[in-house]
Amino acid sequence: MSKNMEYKYHCQHQAESFARAIIPVPEKYPLQAGLPEEFPAHFAKLCALARDVYLDMAKQPEAYGLLLVDIESEDHNLARDGYRSIHRFVDMLANLSRCGDLKNHQLTVSAEAFRQSCKKAVGAVSGPVPKYEMILSRLTDFGFAISNFDGKPFGKKVETFTVEYPDSPDVIDAVKAYCECWDALKGDRATVKLWPKEFHHHYYRFDYKITADREKIPMAQWVGDEADYAGYSPEQKAFSILLYEHSLPYKGLKFDGDYNYKSKRIARIWESGYIAMGQSQFLLSLKLKNMDKYMAEIEKMSESVKEQMRKDCCNHCNFQGATDDHCKFRVHWTFEGVAHVGCAHMCFVFDDFRAELVPDYWRLLELEYDLKKA
Numbered sequence: 119m120s121k122n123m124e125y126k127y128h129c130q131h132q133a134e135s136f137a138r139a140i141i142p143v144p145e146k147y148p149l150q151a152g153l154p155e156e157f158p159a160h161f162a163k164l165c166a167l168a169r170d171v172y173l174d175m176a177k178q179p180e181a182y183g184l185l186l187v188d189i190e191s192e193d194h195n196l197a198r199d200g201y202r203s204i205h206r207f208v209d210m211l212a213n214l215s216r217c218g219d220l221k222n223h224q225l226t227v228s229a230e231a232f233r234q235s236c237k238k239a240v241g242a243v244s245g246p247v248p249k250y251e252m253i254l255s256r257l258t259d260f261g262f263a264i265s266n267f268d269g270k271p272f273g274k275k276v277e278t279f280t281v282e283y284p285d286s287p288d289v290i291d292a293v294k295a296y297c298e299c300w301d302a303l304k305g306d307r308a309t310v311k312l313w314p315k316e317f318h319h320h321y322y323r324f325d326y327k328i329t330a331d332r333e334k335i336p337m338a339q340w341v342g343d344e345a346d347y348a349g350y351s352p353e354q355k356a357f358s359i360l361l362y363e364h365s366l367p368y369k370g371l372k373f374d375g376d377y378n379y380k381s382k383r384i385a386r387i388w389e390s391g392y393i394a395m396g397q398s399q400f401l402l403s404l405k406l407k408n409m410d411k412y413m414a415e416i417e418k419m420s421e422s423v424k425e426q427m428r429k430d431c432c433n434h435c436n437f438q439g440a441t442d443d444h445c446k447f448r449v450h451w452t453f454e455g456v457a458h459v460g461c462a463h464m465c466f467v468f469d470d471f472r473a474e475l476v477p478d479y480w481r482l483l484e485l486e487y488d489l490k491k492a
Contacts, residue, residue, distance in 0.1 A: 125176070125189050126186075126188065126189055127179055127184075127186045127187055127188060127189055127200065128187045128188075128189055128191070128196075128197045128200045128201070129175070129179045129184045129185060129186065129187065129200040129201065129203060129204060130175075130176045130177075130179055130189070131176070131189070132197075132200065132201045132204060133172045133173070133175035133176040133179065133184075133204050134172070134173065134176040135349070136172040136175075136204055136322060136323060137169045137170075137172035137173045137176070138349060139323040139347050139348070139349065140165050140168060140169050140172075140323050140324050141323070141325060141326070141343050141346045141347050142346070143158055143161055143162040143165055143326045144158065144326065145158060145159075146158060147326060147327075147330050147335065148330055148331040148334035148335065149329065149330060149331060150299060150329055150330065150331055151331075153295060153329060156288075157292070157295065157329065158326070160286075160288040160289060160291060160292040161292045161295075161296065161324075161326060161329060163286050163288070163289050163292070164289050164292040164293060164296065164324065165324045165326075167260065167289065168207075168208075168324050170260065171207060171256070171257075171260060172204070172207075174256065174260075175204065175207070181252060181255075181256055182206070182207065182249075182252055182253055182256060183203075183206070183248065183249030183252040183253070184200065184203045184204060184206075185199050185200040185202075185203040186200070187199070187200040202245070204322070205245075205322055206247045206248075206250075206253060207253055207322075208321065208322045208324075209239075209245070209247050210236065210247045210250050210253050210254075211293055211297060212297045212300070212301075213232055213235040213236055213247065213250075214227055214232065214281055214293070215293060215294050215297035215298065216231075216235060216297065216301075217231040217232040217235055218232075218281065218294075220290070220291065220294045223282065223283075223287035223288060223290050223291060224280050224281070224282050224287075224290065225280060225281040225282075225290055225293075225294065226278055226279075226280050227278060227279055227280070227281060228277070228278060229266075229272040229276040229277055229278060229279055230274075230277070232272070233271070233272060235247075236248075236250045250271070251267075251269060251270055251271050251272075254267060255269050261283060261284065261285045262281060262282070262283055263280075263281070263282045263283070263284055264279060264280070264281050265279050265280045266278075266279040266280075267279060295329060296324070296328065296329060299328050299329045300321050300328055303328060304318075309332040309333055310332065311332065311335075311337055311340045311374065312340045312341070312344050312374060312375040313344075313374070313375040314374065316375075320347065323347060325343070325347070327340075327343070337362070337373070338359060338362065338363070341358055341359050341362045342355065342358075342359055344358070344375070345358050345359070348389065348400070350400060351471075353471050353472070353473075354387075354400055354471045356473060357471040357472070357473055357476065358387055360473050360476050361387070361402075361476055361479070361480075364476050364477070364480050365377060365480070367491040367492055368489045368490070368491055368492075369489075369490050369491065369492050370489075370490075371489065377483075379487050379489065380487075382405070383405065384404070384405045384483055384486070384487060385402070385403065385404050385405065385479075385483060386402075386403055387400060387401070387402050387403075388400070388401060388403055389401075390467070399469065400469070400471075401467040401468065401469055402467065402468040402469075402471070402479065403466065403467045403468075404466045404467075404468070404479060404482055404483060404486075405462065405466070405486075406449075406465070406466050406482060406486050407449055407462065407486070408486060409427065409451040409453075409486075410451050410452060411485075412485040412486075413451070413452070413453065415481070415485060416453070416482070417453075417454075419478045419481070419482075420474075420475055420478050422468060422470040422472075422475060422478075423468075423475075423478050423479075423482065424453070426465075426466050426467075426468060427451065427453040427454075427458070428453060428454070428456070428458070429458070429460070429465075430458050430459055430460055431460040431461050431464045431465050432445075432448055432459045432460055432461050433461065433464075435461075445461075447461055447462040447463060448460070448461065448462070449461070449462050449465055
């Protein structure tokens, strides 16, 4: 993603990326037990509202109390902290849900419980929510009605306050349901089929699958959703789905976002670079080591494959005690009569996502790991 030169702070292009990462909500999908049949329509309205809020953050981050790191700063840690401050919006919605009782499309919230949740990060994914009153103020500008709120933190005299969304009352129901579904999912992610350890990021992008009966959603749908969420180009999305479909006949191969064989990751599409800085690209990584054994077949493959065989990529980084003479991650091969050396963590990454290359990529993995089709 290229930085918009009109932006002054990292959190602005980051908030815009949050808006773009909200994936479309299907008109119908298998819902979790207890959710009404019309829930997808209500949730789609919430997603549209959230998208507008994120875009508003990009325009005026000061109004939300976001961490303002100059866009010219190359400090990755600060940029990451600015990125995390965007999470406060959804964490605050979660605090409203946890501290509130829903009745007639209205949340009646305990002010003291809400204050403590925002201060101590009770149940939050990200952390405390400082300056919550700034976020509430912006939500009122988006049509939320909040009683006993004057733009300042709730005083001790306020025992309860109510939250409504008069323009579409069911949006409040959707907020409550979404946050409760997430709370139920946090402790057990066995039903998350892609990137289970990283799925918490999808919470802040309002992924409909958090409210779904996830066992009934086909893996190919997860793959396509992941492409939309991550921001793949149409070519990259089509490639990703085809790569997955091509993997299905192989025995012993498991897929959870990575392609794994005998407990070893052998391939994945990944985002390389500093995401919070807006400096990243998508790459296909294949784990290869014994290319000399099947170099004759490589020599018949596409130029994209052969070009990777001409690249050295060992930086002699001394990782885990490596020396110039020995490194357990160093890979050696000979191509076109030239000896090459590379790093197992950095070699054989491809940025060519043409669909016709999928068979070549899988043929490399067949040769490397002796993959067999059922």
